[in-house]
Amino acid sequence: MRPSAPIPTATDPLPDFAHPDFRRDPYPTYRAMRERTPVLRGERGAFRFSILTRHADVVAVLRDPRMSVDRPFQPRPPGDGDAVDPATLHPLARALRALSRIMLFRDPPDHTRLRGLVNKAFTPRMVESLRPRVAARVDELLAARLAAGELDVVRDLAEPLPILVIAELLGLPLSDCADLKRWSDPLAAMLDGSIAMQHLAPAVQAAGEVIEYLRGHLEAKRRDPQATSRVPLEDVELCGARFEKGREVGLLIGAANRDPDVFAEPDRFDLGRRDNRHVSFGFGIHFCLGAGLARLEGQLAIGSLVARAPRLRLAVADGDLAWRPGWLLRGLTALPVAV
Numbered sequence: 001m002r003p004s005a006p007i008p009t010a011t012d013p014l015p016d017f018a019h020p021d022f023r024r025d026p027y028p029t030y031r032a033m034r035e036r037t038p039v040l041r042g043e044r045g046a047f048r049f050s051i052l053t054r055h056a057d058v059v060a061v062l063r064d065p066r067m068s069v070d071r072p073f074q075p076r077p078p079g080d081g082d083a084v085d086p087a088t089l090h091p092l093a094r095a096l097r098a099l100s101r102i103m104l105f106r107d108p109p110d111h112t113r114l115r116g117l118v119n120k121a122f123t124p125r126m127v128e129s130l131r132p133r134v135a136a137r138v139d140e141l142l143a144a145r146l147a148a149g150e151l152d153v154v155r156d157l158a159e160p161l162p163i164l165v166i167a168e169l170l171g172l173p174l175s176d177c178a179d180l181k182r183w184s185d186p187l188a189a190m191l192d193g194s195i196a197m198q199h200l201a202p203a204v205q206a207a208g209e210v211i212e213y214l215r216g217h218l219e220a221k222r223r224d225p226q227a228t229s230r231v232p233l234e235d236v237e238l239c240g241a242r243f244e245k246g247r248e249v250g251l252l253i254g255a256a257n258r259d260p261d262v263f264a265e266p267d268r269f270d271l272g273r274r275d276n277r278h279v280s281f282g283f284g285i286h287f288c289l290g291a292g293l294a295r296l297e298g299q300l301a302i303g304s305l306v307a308r309a310p311r312l313r314l315a316v317a318d319g320d321l322a323w324r325p326g327w328l329l330r331g332l333t334a335l336p337v338a339v
């Protein structure tokens with residue numbers, strides 16, 4: 001039997017987020033954190049932070065204007081002994097500056113202005129009007145693989161679909177999708193705090209190229225974010241705890257989404273769940289702009305796959321599925337299925 005993922009204790013308060021068992025199934029650890037250390041304080045070198053896991057606490061922070069998304073972007077030491085290669089420093093500073101200008105990292109009033117500019121591209125009516133084109137893309141992606149009798153749901157569907165759709169939305173030639181994918185992977189990895197600093201060079205390179213390509217429109221693809229964070233602009237009393245000015249507050253979305261105070265049988269996969277107040281797309285003023293589009297893509301991709309492959313089954317043993325190294329954006333590296 002595998003050892004279960006470590007849980008926080010008084011002497012070792014921070015769970016080992018890099019543990020393979022945590023990556024495979026973080027939920028027992030999240031449960032222990034919700035129950036025992038709902039406000040967990042930690043330090044990694046000079047970087048000091050708090051981590052919240054309860055749904056009510058995560059929502060309270062996301063709706064509080066004193067909790068800012070605007071922070072000085074510093075590469076975070078994931079462990080001792082990681083050093084930044086000086087050769088990456090200058091472009092790294094440039095990439096981090098560019099990242100800090102996107103609306104996800106701006107507070108009002110800048111955020112209000114930026115969001116106002118792009119909102120109209122994502123109205124429910126606009127998203128709905130994309131349905132036939134998204135369905136056509138899904139059909140094209142599936143046709144070749146279904147004929148072959150097997151596919152990797154990650155490589156053949158989940159990864160290319162959002163890139164094809166965003167390329168179409170931005171009016172970019174579909175032939176550039178390979179470049180967009182090449183750029184978005186290291187950028188998504190950079191958003192994941194667990195990446196080692198010496199691995200930032202590819203993200204820096206990608207940021208430079210994509211900035212040039214999109215002339216200022218930086219787009220990082222997201223997978224399944226399990227966490228986000230805020231920084232208190234002042235000392236804040238909230239959720240029965242005190243949060244010091246500047247000390248980053250990590251919000252574990254994956255833990256909040258399994259909170260039994262809000263969800264009946266939270267660990268049960270229930271497609272028909274009612275009163276589903278999950279925070280997978282965030283909450284408050286930064287609520288995911290692409291939520292409607294992501295839902296449309298998911299509906300068409302999964303719906304079409306299940307309809308066209310009624311004998312769909314895993315092509316590998318459950319235990320052999322591999323997870324991506326980060327945990328902020330948790331996801332499988334591959335999902336091989338037989339049809």
Ligand code: HEM
Pocket residue numbers: 103104105115162166222223224225228229279280281282283285286287288289290291293294
């Ligand atoms: C399943 C797919 C997706 C998930 C789970 C997801 C999740 C999230 C979450 C949790 C946030 C809030 C982060 C925070 O408050 O700190 C967010 C914000 C955002 N998302 Fe998504 N997202 C997805 C797909 C997309 C897509 C397809 C797009 C664009 C086409 C998009 C664009 C954005 C933007 C622009 C923001 C920032 C909004 C703001 O700051 O006002 N997302 N997303």
